[in-house]
Amino acid sequence: MDILNIIIGKSWGQRIVVLGAAILYSYLFITKPNVAKKGVINSFQTFTTLFTLIIAALLISQAIGLLIPEERVIDLLGEGSGLKGIATGGLLAGLLQGGPYAAYPIIKSLYDKGAHISVVIAMLLGYGAIGIGRVAYGLMFFGPKIVGLRLLLALPVPILAGLIVLLFV
Numbered sequence: 001m002d003i004l005n006i007i008i009g010k011s012w013g014q015r016i017v018v019l020g021a022a023i024l025y026s027y028l029f030i031t032k033p034n035v036a037k038k039g040v041i042n043s044f045q046t047f048t049t050l051f052t053l054i055i056a057a058l059l060i061s062q063a064i065g066l067l068i069p070e071e072r073v074i075d076l077l078g079e080g081s082g083l084k085g086i087a088t089g090g091l092l093a094g095l096l097q098g099g100p101y102a103a104y105p106i107i108k109s110l111y112d113k114g115a116h117i118s119v120v121i122a123m124l125l126g127y128g129a130i131g132i133g134r135v136a137y138g139l140m141f142f143g144p145k146i147v148g149l150r151l152l153l154a155l156p157v158p159i160l161a162g163l164i165v166l167l168f169v
Contacts, residue, residue, distance in 0.1 A: 025139035030146040057102035065109025083159075086166065089115065090122035090158030094130025103127045117169065122162030 007020045028036035077085045089110075096103040107127070111120045130151065138147040 024163065051102035054101050057098050059107060061105040061110070064106050065085075065113070068110070070113040071076070073110055074114040077110060077119045079116045081116065081119065084161065085116065085119045086122045086162030087159050089119035090126035090162060091130070091155075093123035093126035093158070094154070095132050096127050097133045116166070118162040119155050121165045122158040124158075125161045126158035129157040 008015045018115075025036055025039070028039065053155060075081070077089050081088070093103065093107060096106065107115075107123045110123070111117075115123075135147055135151070138150065
């Protein structure tokens with residue numbers, strides 16, 4: 001493992017975030033050192049709180065990905081699954097719990113095992129748009145009318161996006 005990849009990440013997305021944070025905190029330490037110090041302390045406190053949760057979620061998501069047989073993924077979500085695979089993937093992803101650190105590795109492992117790109121897009125949008133885990137919070141803040149409308153409008157989004165990818169990509 002290259003030390004540079006550990007420090008700034010392997011992908012350009014990681015590098016942009018890490019370098020952006022470095023630039024921001026360099027500026028803060030020069031102009032507002034107390035704010036920068038408080039931000040670093042709070043960030044490490046949050047990290048230590050979430051560390052075990054993130055590790056556990058990664059372990060569970062990897063186990064789920066390893067336990068699902070490749071043949072089953074290809075049958076249900078593969079290239080030949082069409083609209084049924086798109087709808088299944090999008091709606092199942094809407095049921096996934098946890099943050100992207102839990103859901104994305106599951107979706108990625110399904111992609112690696114043969115889920116079609118249209119299904120993967122439906123899953124990513126289903127996870128984000130439907131987000132069944134956020135229903136309880138939504139009910140607390142907005143009530144059943146708004147939450148119901150959100151879900152009603154969110155349900156077709158992953159299916160439509162998956163169909164667009166299936167037809168045009």
